[in-house]
Amino acid sequence: MRILHVDSSPRGDRSISRRLTQAFIDVWKHANPDITISYRDLGHQSVPFVDEAWIAAAFTSPEKILPEQEATLALSNTLIDELLATDVWLFGIPMYNYSVPANFKAYIDHIVRVRRTFSVNEAGEYEGLVHHKKVVVITARGGIFSEGTPDADADFQAPFLKKVFSLIGATDLAFIHAENLAGGPEARQQSLDVAHRQIQELIAQYEVTKS
Numbered sequence: 001m002r003i004l005h006v007d008s009s010p011r012g013d014r015s016i017s018r019r020l021t022q023a024f025i026d027v028w029k030h031a032n033p034d035i036t037i038s039y040r041d042l043g044h045q046s047v048p049f050v051d052e053a054w055i056a057a058a059f060t061s062p063e064k065i066l067p068e069q070e071a072t073l074a075l076s077n078t079l080i081d082e083l084l085a086t087d088v089w090l091f092g093i094p095m096y097n098y099s100v101p102a103n104f105k106a107y108i109d110h111i112v113r114v115r116r117t118f119s120v121n122e123a124g125e126y127e128g129l130v131h132h133k134k135v136v137v138i139t140a141r142g143g144i145f146s147e148g149t150p151d152a153d154a155d156f157q158a159p160f161l162k163k164v165f166s167l168i169g170a171t172d173l174a175f176i177h178a179e180n181l182a183g184g185p186e187a188r189q190q191s192l193d194v195a196h197r198q199i200q201e202l203i204a205q206y207e208v209t210k211s
């Protein structure tokens, strides 16, 4: 089993999303140590925003693309190859201003790419080119945005992620939200306990066992 582990908090040891993605890896390894992990740290090494040259290159057909345009897409190709080479994608994502941090949005702009991760058919419909991936998103949030709570409609993070991953065909998506982290020590601990339990349950659900 190959796992791509991506963190996006700019914080280090204080980051809750980092602690939880690491807990996910530890629990998985305990259930089955036979895994290969690729790691990317967007929080400490951001990818650049896409620019005009990138957009022109990405939308140039393969028969017309120039060598310098290929070079412009090199990082995007690396990021996409990394995704395609793995079975499970694990993302640690803080909530920033109701959505994802800018570094994660910049990453998304590189990996959602025509002819690489999605195509457009003759009817003009999008078709995902990614298949059979499990996506696990662990978020860390100061407030509470779960369904049925007063601020639920302010969650632009989970719906955004659901939409972009489904666009590229990655529809097997599980969220674990560590919420209310700014709600005081007790609330925070309770939320972390729930998140740790959900990690255990998710890995049990994936039927991860020693081979």
Ligand SMILES: Cc1cc2nc3c(=O)[nH]c(=O)nc-3n(C[C@H](O)[C@H](O)[C@H](O)COP(=O)(O)O)c2cc1C
Pocket (backbone or CB within 6 Å): 009, 010, 011, 014, 015, 016, 017, 018, 093, 094, 095, 096, 097, 098, 099, 140, 141, 142, 143, 144, 181
């Ligand atoms: C720039 C910034 C924006 C934030 N915006 C929100 C927000 O919109 N909603 C929320 O619940 N928490 C917000 N927070 C709190 C973070 O989501 C929270 O501190 C979380 O633990 C950060 O993830 P990390 O611990 O992995 O770094 C924000 C924090 C920062 C630094």
